[in-house]
Amino acid sequence: MGRWEPDSRGRLARAALELYSERGYEQTTVAEIAKRAGLTERTFFRHYADKREVLFDGSGTLQELFVEAVVGAPEAAPPIDAVAAGLEAVSTMFDGRREHSRLRQAVIAANPELQERELIKLASMAASLTEALHRRGVARSTASLTAEAGIAVFKVGFERWIAAAEERGMSQLMRESLDELKAVTAGG
Amino acid sequence: MGRWEPDSRGRLARAALELYSERGYEQTTVAEIAKRAGLTERTFFRHYADKREVLFDGSGTLQELFVEAVVGAPEAAPPIDAVAAGLEAVSTMFDGRREHSRLRQAVIAANPELQERELIKLASMAASLTEALHRRGVARSTASLTAEAGIAVFKVGFERWIAAAEERGMSQLMRESLDELKAVTAGG
Numbered sequence: 001m002g003r004w005e006p007d008s009r010g011r012l013a014r015a016a017l018e019l020y021s022e023r024g025y026e027q028t029t030v031a032e033i034a035k036r037a038g039l040t041e042r043t044f045f046r047h048y049a050d051k052r053e054v055l056f057d058g059s060g061t062l063q064e065l066f067v068e069a070v071v072g073a074p075e076a077a078p079p080i081d082a083v084a085a086g087l088e089a090v091s092t093m094f095d096g097r098r099e100h101s102r103l104r105q106a107v108i109a110a111n112p113e114l115q116e117r118e119l120i121k122l123a124s125m126a127a128s129l130t131e132a133l134h135r136r137g138v139a140r141s142t143a144s145l146t147a148e149a150g151i152a153v154f155k156v157g158f159e160r161w162i163a164a165a166e167e168r169g170m171s172q173l174m175r176e177s178l179d180e181l182k183a184v185t186a187g188g
Numbered sequence: 189m190g191r192w193e194p195d196s197r198g199r200l201a202r203a204a205l206e207l208y209s210e211r212g213y214e215q216t217t218v219a220e221i222a223k224r225a226g227l228t229e230r231t232f233f234r235h236y237a238d239k240r241e242v243l244f245d246g247s248g249t250l251q252e253l254f255v256e257a258v259v260g261a262p263e264a265a266p267p268i269d270a271v272a273a274g275l276e277a278v279s280t281m282f283d284g285r286r287e288h289s290r291l292r293q294a295v296i297a298a299n300p301e302l303q304e305r306e307l308i309k310l311a312s313m314a315a316s317l318t319e320a321l322h323r324r325g326v327a328r329s330t331a332s333l334t335a336e337a338g339i340a341v342f343k344v345g346f347e348r349w350i351a352a353a354e355e356r357g358m359s360q361l362m363r364e365s366l367d368e369l370k371a372v373t374a375g376g
Binding site: 078079080081116119120123141142144145146148149151152153155156159160177180181182184185186187 | 372
């Protein structure tokens with residue numbers, strides 16, 4: 001990226017999401033995304049492998065934040081508290097991105113291929129959380145259950161956060177969702 | 189199916205799993221599956237849309253059993269108990285199929301496309317469980333959390349059941365896995 005293309009990565013991402021929302025993901029070409037961003041196709045492909053990956057650009061960072069918080073939780077913390085620390089950490093990543101997240105979710109909900117990619121992303125997060133918990137000394141099957149529970153809470157908390165008219169912060173909604181899972185499994 | 193092709197569906201399924209295990213899923217053709225089963229390709233396509241669907245033939249039944257048990261649980265049962273009834277019901281479907289399930293899982297683990305299909309199957313189960321719990325009067329987000337927790341327990345219980353040398357029944361392992369999830373979320 002040279003000085004003549006400030007924030008080209010972000011401009012491409014915003015242009016892509018705008019176009020996917022306006023005319024549909026399938027109907028949008030890379031050429032159109034580049035044009036809307038005032039950049040070239042060549043610049044697009046310097047940043048993204050294809051038009052799908054624009055929507056999953058943050059997946060790696062999300063997973064890293066989650067895993068690092070789980071790994072870094074106090075040694076004596078029970079696994080569910082380590083996962084709660086992870087949920088807290090990822091919530092910070094979404095600050096100021098609620099409208100973007102709403103648009104992204106609507107685009108994904110409208111396309112089966114993108115839904116599959118989203119499932120793979122979440123499965124990959126669950127696998128790396130399982131690994132992180134296992135490295136904390138948690139038995140593998142307990143680690144897997146805890147990780148899957150954490151991803152379930154993440155999904156539900158996220159859906160609440162992007163719900164129309166919702167204004168509470170993500171970390172609060174994640175805590176509420178985790179408390180609800182606790183109540184549910186306690187048979188309440 | 190005529191009398192001259194007794195259990196052709198089952199014969200095709202067994203032949204397919206044998207070949208996928210012996211030479212790999214990708215390397216196996218429908219012609220080879222039909223030949224191994226002593227049937228024609230045409231007969232294969234009367235039963236299955238493609239070679240992938242042979243491995244997911246039981247998905248619909250699995251989902252129906254799970255959902256029916258959730259719907260049919262006592263009205264006063266808390267959602268997690270309705271899910272426990274579902275896990276109990278699906279366990280009966282796997283009686284006598286442990287070796288088949290082990291082979292199937294190994295084939296799926298070796299192929300990313302099949303893993304994606306498996307993720308979609310589980311996501312579909314979670315969605316229909318959410319719907320079933322919601323129809324029992326459970327709020328949608330609680331229903332979603334409970335359903336996802338149930339699928340997490342199913343996955344872990346299933347992995348335990350197919351583990352080498354494991355001889356305990358699936359329903360026992362499902363109960364143990366659910367108890368473990370309860371302990372985990374209680375912070376134990």
